Ligand SMILES: NC(=O)C1=CN([C@@H]2O[C@H](COP(=O)(O)OP(=O)(O)OC[C@H]3O[C@@H](n4cnc5c(N)ncnc54)[C@H](O)[C@@H]3O)[C@@H](O)[C@H]2O)[C@@H](O)CC1
């Protein structure tokens with residue numbers, strides 16, 4: 001079994017990610033910490049699998065994946081760098097399997113290893129004579145091998161890294177990096193993870209290689225989706241090492257995957273009418289932020305809602321009406337200073353009873369009257385209307401100490417890092433240092449589904465689950481793309497999805513739309529409106545993938 005993280009979109013490959021997620025198993029989409037990985041290993045051993053079996057499976061699976069990367073593997077030259085622990089052990093088994101598959105193998109020991117251990121015997125039995133760093137003073141042999149090898153397998157350190165990398169391992173990794181500059185055709189593959197990358201935090205060592213492929217064992221590690229680590233793993237393949245199914249039921253983190261999204265997408269019966277697909281009210285916009293409201297309304301419609309209504313200031317009606325042809329309009333009263341009147345909340349509330357979902361916040365602004373309007377609206381909104389809050393709705397909430405005790409209903413919140421900082425009182429640095437854990441904890445404390453936006457967006461659920469976007473796409477870092485996400489999530493809420501499902505499916509569809517635009521025009525110059533037509537295409541593509549995999 002093999003899993004690749006990435007997007008398949010109309011048979012094209014985007015970014016540096018692979019094209020296919022080629023398995024139906026959802027377990028492989030789980031994300032683990034090093035502690036969780038050790039626990040799973042312990043459970044596997046308790047269930048009757050020996051450590052040697054796991055290592056044999058790991059080494060063989062890695063070799064199989066490597067062979068699959070080449071059109072023709074026999075005769076390829078492969079160098080395996082071996083460290084002191086089990087990662088090195090896996091590397092020794094992989095070296096043996098690669099030789100069995102026809103490769104010309106060099107094994108290079110960066111630390112002394114016990115010749116009696118199971119893995120070492122594997123290479124000796126295959127007549128591979130490891131080169132020892134002690135006997136290769138000055139790395140002259142290593143340099144010579146690197147000048148000719150087709151691939152390097154980094155099996156120096158895995159999840160057991162405990163301190164900065166120094167000495168021979170650091171020097172050898174630096175040499176690989178240097179030769180790679182001269183020989184870009186040389187493929188570098190990490191076994192389990194690029195050595196020196198912290199699997200829990202995504203921190204990297206100075207010596208960590210940005211590899212071409214990371215063949216990870218059993219489960220992807222959280223650090224692959226946290227920066228800077230996320231820039232070092234490139235294409236990630238998850239290899240099956242035989243951990244029995246069912247041992248990971250309490251692992252609550254996952255990468256959002258097309259199969260998950262397909263399973264939760266709303267069904268669209270042929271005899272549907274517009275009432276079948278829910279009504280969304282978007283409460284948004286101000287004179288300064290016209291685009292935020294229009295983008296949210298259009299994306300809600302493009303994600304499949306039956307009817308979208310914009311509730312916005314009366315004096316802006318003419319411009320909104322010109323921009324939004326399909327949207328209906330609710331004209332909200334204003335103060336004599338041309339701000340939203342706080343009593344506009346009652347106007348919106350009186351209509352909202354007929355709506356399945358509301359998106360509140362994009363571009364509303366932060367005038368005191370607007371803040372009062374938002375507070376009145378949020379305190380009066382019925383539990384029957386599902387809710388997504390973004391931008392100025394989040395800013396307004398942040399003004400109330402312990403806001404989650406006052407605003408204690410279900411909702412999706414979609415903060416970027418700055419808004420999350422205001423909501424939580426944490427600094428930006430504290431959030432960036434561990435986005436997944438921070439998001440999980442706050443979602444539980446606040447009792448909300450929280451979408452912490454950015455590269456590899458994290459969706460946290462109050463029950464402890466987190467779902468991480470597989471996409472990092474600098475093209476999306478432009479004004480208005482978040483408003484598009486808000487509209488998509490509101491649309492999915494209106495179509496009947498619960499908060500967590502709407503948020504993770506919405507994040508995935510939005511990311512896929514972004515990847516499609518990147519595929520067309522690159523990662524600079526993307527504007528939020530480019531995403532709109534890609535939303536239904538992304539949904540179509542997800543559905544077609546299912547169709548393709550069924551036949
Ligand atoms: N957890 C699991 O389920 C499995 C783990 N396996 C492999 O085991 C690996 C983890 O093995 P280990 O726990 O032995 O850890 P590693 O192989 O990552 O390295 C730990 C060893 O390196 C030393 N070390 C750590 N940091 C160092 C540094 N900066 N400089 C020099 N020496 C350093 C430690 O003292 C220890 O000897 C995984 O990455 C994976 O490759 C597989 O064999 C199979 C199953």
Ligand SMILES: Nc1ncnc2c1ncn2[C@@H]1O[C@H](COP(=O)(O)OP(=O)(O)O)[C@@H](O)[C@H]1O
Pocket residue numbers: 391416452453454455456457471472473474475476477478479480481482483484485510
């Ligand atoms: N580097 C990136 N990789 C992936 N997604 C990104 C990246 N940068 C921004 N995004 C996405 O773009 C959107 C930006 O939203 P936001 O910051 O609220 O902007 P705005 O309010 O202007 O719409 C979010 O969905 C975010 O996750």
Ligand SMILES: [K+]
Pocket residue numbers: 087154155156157158190191192193194195
């Ligand atoms: K490694």
